[in-house]
Amino acid sequence: GESVGLHLPTLSVQEGDNSIINCAYSNSASDYFIWYKQESGKGPQFIIDIRSNMDKRQGQRVTVLLNKTVKHLSLQIAATQPGDSAVYFCAEKAGNMLTFGGGTRLMVKP
Amino acid sequence: SAVISQKPSRDICQRGTSLTIQCQVDSQVTMMFWYRQQPGQSLTLIATANQGSEATYESGFVIDKFPISRPNLTFSTLTVSNMSPEDSSIYLCSVMGVLNTEAFFGQGTRLTVV
Numbered sequence: 001g002e003s004v005g006l007h008l009p010t011l012s013v014q015e016g017d018n019s020i021i022n023c024a025y026s027n028s029a030s031d032y033f034i035w036y037k038q039e040s041g042k043g044p045q046f047i048i049d050i051r052s053n054m055d056k057r058q059g060q061r062v063t064v065l066l067n068k069t070v071k072h073l074s075l076q077i078a079a080t081q082p083g084d085s086a087v088y089f090c091a092e093k094a095g096n097m098l099t100f101g102g103g104t105r106l107m108v109k110p
Numbered sequence: 111s112a113v114i115s116q117k118p119s120r121d122i123c124q125r126g127t128s129l130t131i132q133c134q135v136d137s138q139v140t141m142m143f144w145y146r147q148q149p150g151q152s153l154t155l156i157a158t159a160n161q162g163s164e165a166t167y168e169s170g171f172v173i174d175k176f177p178i179s180r181p182n183l184t185f186s187t188l189t190v191s192n193m194s195p196e197d198s199s200i201y202l203c204s205v206m207g208v209l210n211t212e213a214f215f216g217q218g219t220r221l222t223v224v
Contacts, residue, residue, distance in 0.1 A: 032211055034211075034212050034213075041217070041218075041220075042217055042218070043114075043202050043215030043216050043217045043218045044153070044202075044215045045215075046111075046212050046213075046214065049211060049212055089152060089153070091213075093211070096141060096158070096206065096210070097155065098143075098155070098213055099155075100152045100153040100154075101152060102151070102152050103151070103152050
């Protein structure tokens, strides 16, 4: 079946820098995309979402960009903090099904 | 957002035994899902738990191995049957929000089979 994948398995950034986590998807029928954050020992936590009719959406310190031409999704975290250290998953939704990407571990260096 | 409680949070089980994981939601939800997250990997959908009918399983998952109950709109169970070490994973319960967009997750059940 179609799947969602990520480019980088591990990303290490300096505290205060900006982080960019990338994701490629393959299902052109997906109409909704979500980024999740998963800390150790916890379930995934919703961060931000974007519909397929948008190309950018901003939240507090986070921005999601969607490029449907190349089926690419990115999560930008501004002024990365130690509390941002976690695994980040993108997910695409087609109908009622969510398909998750492989995950990127973000490590924030003090 | 929905508050989802899973029990147990973790367990260590002997191979050949079965474990039933419970998922309780603080509000009525139409759609409940069970995911598996193997060590260091992403989430894979096991099945959709349907209230009043049999669960809908994804490719690679069967009812005999992962029986699911959904007696009402706030509760579901997943049983991992005849366990082997390969079943060691985190099992996550999930519900769809009222807008039927984002999914909310429980804290997961960390299962280790020895």
